Amino acid sequence: MIFSKRMLSILAAFALAAGIASNASAAETIKIGVAGAHSGDLASYGIPTMKAALLVAQDLNEQGGINGVKVEVLAEDDVCKPEVATNTATKLVSENVNVVIGHICSGATKAALPIYRDANIIVMSPSATNPDLTQSGDYPNFYRTIASDDAQARTLVDFATDTLKVGKIAVIHDKGDYGKGLAEFVKSFLEKDGKAEVVLFEGVTPGAVDYSAVVQKIRRSGADAVIYGGYHPEASKIVSQMRKKRMKTMFLAPDGVKDDTFINVTGKNAEGVYASGPADVSKNPLTKKFRDKFMATEGAEPGAFFDNGVTAALALTNAIAKAGTDSAAIAKVLHTETADTPFGAVKFDETGEPIGIGFVVYQVKDGKFVTVQ
Amino acid sequence: MDYFIELFFSGLTRGSIYALIALGYTMVYGIIGLINFAHGEIYMIGAFTALIVSTVLTIYGFPLLAVIVLTALAAVIWAASYGYTIERLAYRPLRSAPRLSPLISAIGMSIFLQNYVLLAQTSDFQPFPALIPEFDFMEPYAHIVGSSDLAILVVSAIVMILLTFMIKFTRTGKAMRATAQDRKMAMLVGINVDNVISITFITGSALAAIGGLLIASHIGQINFYIGFIAGIKAFTAAVLGGIGSIPGAVLGSFILGLTEAFATGYVSSDYEDVFAFSLLVLILIFKPAGLLGKATVEKV
Incomplete structure (x- = not known):
């Protein structure tokens, strides 16, 4: 056993030497790790972010790098699986990356975060929306450039209670993951704030031929507004039926409804409906710049989370x-100073949530979604 | 009490929607003992035909009444030709095969038609024009029952009466009943059984097309999948009322619709399906042939 102990110490010596060697090379370039699904069935979520990082690095290097130091991108695949993500994280840490962009999926991000935290590396995800990642306080090294799952519920609740000043709200959902999840956040925020009363909380069956019974129930509840969690086909049927029954109750819905098909199908009954959705950034010059670069090299539209990847x-x-x-100095800048990004000037709050990236409320006016806030 | 009446009419609306589709199911089953799973798709094709025809006619500036009549006519003829063709292609060659084979063939037809419409049209929901106008005399009651609800209610009542009349009193109806009772015997006395079955499919499909027109106009949107979901509920209603019985299909539809409306109104819409299907199970335990179905005795 003595022999194996000696082996270990030799190995350790080698490792130390290797570490010193890689530290030496770290001074030559700034290493940005990009972790996410680059293969497998969720690759379409991860690849745009990798390309975004490469394009930003290329852009910086053409201008001489960051303060004269070239930027190097190290991409690692985690196939969106938590068990793979820990290996991905370990590999990136061992390669001495300075910061990490990723991971893509919330589950994989959660698994990888402790490894980066122990190595004191800042991680910024363009797409992981799970609220716990920031709210639990377990990962002070974590930032994201996308609004969390409950941000949309927060936007809708604040809009209903502060802007519309309604007192009674009916929360309706379609029993699905997206719709019910949102509806539950809405309900808990309304109850916590205490500014408005939840008079009805119900799930409807998607695809049903008629929603008049639930519409009658909304009328009986005396609600001033309905907050609906779900997609546009059911929202369209419920709104139409409410208007046919001469109800003027306001209708608020999430981005699953903010779709031109909703207006197309609902027609004049859609007028006045509020729907939240991400702000339109397509006119921002930085968005244009990187999208055009992507088009030039890939010949296709950039996919999901590309703008968020560029922002990170x-x-x-x-x-x-x-x-x-x-890392501590980087964190201080992230919290205090804004950066120009496709989403405009963005900085981060103390939990790592982005300030400046979020949802805005639209209203249907003359057959179009028009920004309200 | 007002709330009760509101829910009652909600239930009636749902019930009459189910009834319009369930009538076609029960008719085909009554005559040849086949559950025509493609019936929901015929309803969907009727709705799509109505959408296309009414859009074209509206563009050419026809008055509303002419649009409704011509659209209904076109939808009925088109859907009926689908019904006839499906029977010829998918069911007639299997008529002497074991009962399971035409059933599988029907499911295949249903999937085929769904995907055919998906590819020929789009997967997106399409807006359907409100063909049924808002009647002025309904305005005071608009908060309880709308014009389209009323139209569906009246049409399904008329259709049920006409259908019962046709089967009870016309020569075709007699031939249908004879075919239903004993196909071989009917052939022996000179009834063209193939024709009778074709007529059954044509009538059932025509009903589905009228249903498609009215229901799509009530809901205001269609896509390729509406037939499947509506078909499942209508089938449940037909079984509840006693499959094969025409008044049974209507009764079953209303019971299903009212149960769902009251379950939603007084308990929670989360559980409307639970109530509807619990009721189905209960009724089938005590009356296995459905409410108005005739229990068949197997002769040994």
């Missing part, structure tokens, strides 16, 4: 340019 890469490189590669 720009926010991180901006912070590194100002603060160097020390």
Whole structure:
């Protein structure tokens, strides 16, 4: 056994040497790790972010890098699986990355975060929306450039109670993961705030031929507004039936309803309906710049979370340019100074949520969604 | 009490929607003992035909009444030709095969037609024009029952009466009943059984097309999948009332619709299906042939 102990110490010596060697190379380039699904059936969520990071790095390097130091992107695949993500994280840590963009899926992100936290590496996800990642307080090294799952419920509740000033709200959902999840957040926020009363909380069966019974129930509940969690086909039927029964109750819905098909199908009954959705960033020059670069190299529209990926890469490189590669210094810049991104000027609150990326409320006016806030 | 009446009419609306589709199911079953799973798809094709025809006619500036009549006519003829063709292609060659074979063939037909419409049209929901106008005399009651609800209610009542009349008193109806009782014997006395079965499918499909027109106009949107969901509920209603019985299909539909409406109104819409299907199980335990179905005795 003595022999094996000696083996270990030799190995350790090697590892130390290797570590020193890679530390030496770290000074030559700034290493940005990109972790996410780059293969498998969820690859379409991860690849746009990898391309975004590569494009931002290329752009910076053409201008001479960050303060004269070239940027290097190290991509690692986690196939969106938590058990693979821990290996991915370990690999990136061993390669001495300065910051990490990723991971893509919430489950994989959660699994990988402790490894980065122990190595004191800042992680910024363009797509992991699970509220716990920031709210639990377990991962002070975690940031994201997308609004969390409950942000939309928060937007709708604040709009109903503060802007519309309604007192009684009926919460209706379609019993699905998306709709019911949102409806439950809405209900808990309304109860916590105490500004409005939840007079009805019900699930409807998607695809049913007629919703007049539940519409009568909404009328009887005396609700001033309905907040609906679900997609546009049912929202369209419920709104139409409410208007046919001469009810003027306001109708608020999430981004599953903010779809032109909703207006197309609901017609004049859609007028006045509120729907929340991400802000339109297509006119932002930075969005255009990177989308055009992507089009030029790939010949196709960038896919999911591309803008969020660009935002993460720009926010991180901006912070590194100002603060160097020390994690605590980067964190300070992320919290205090805004970076110019496709979403406009973005900084982060103390939990790591982005300020400036979120949902806005639209209202249907003359057959179009028009921004309200 | 007002709330009760509101829910009652909600239930009636749902019930008459189910009835319009359930009538076609029960008719085909009554004559040849086949559960025509493609019936929901005929309803969907009727609705799509109505959408296309009414859009074209509206563009050419026809008055509303002419649009409704011509659209209904086109939808009925088109859907009936589908019904006839399906029977010829998918069921007639299997008529002497074991009962399971035409059933599987019917399911296959249902899937085929869904995907055919999906590819020929789109998977998106399409807006359906409100062909039934808002009647002025209904305005005071609009908060309880709308014009389209009333139209569906009246049409399903008329259709049920006409259908019962046809089967009870016309020569075709007699031939249908004879075919239902004993197909071989009917052939022996000179009834063209093939024709009778074709007429049954044509009538059933025509009903589905009228249902498609009215229901789509009531809901205001259609896609390729509406037939499947509506078909399942209508089938449940037909079984509840006693499959093969025409008044049974209507009774079953109303019971199903009212149960769902009251379950939603007084308990929770989360459980409307639970109540509806618990009721189905209960009725089938005590009356296995459904409410108005005739229990068949197997002769040994």
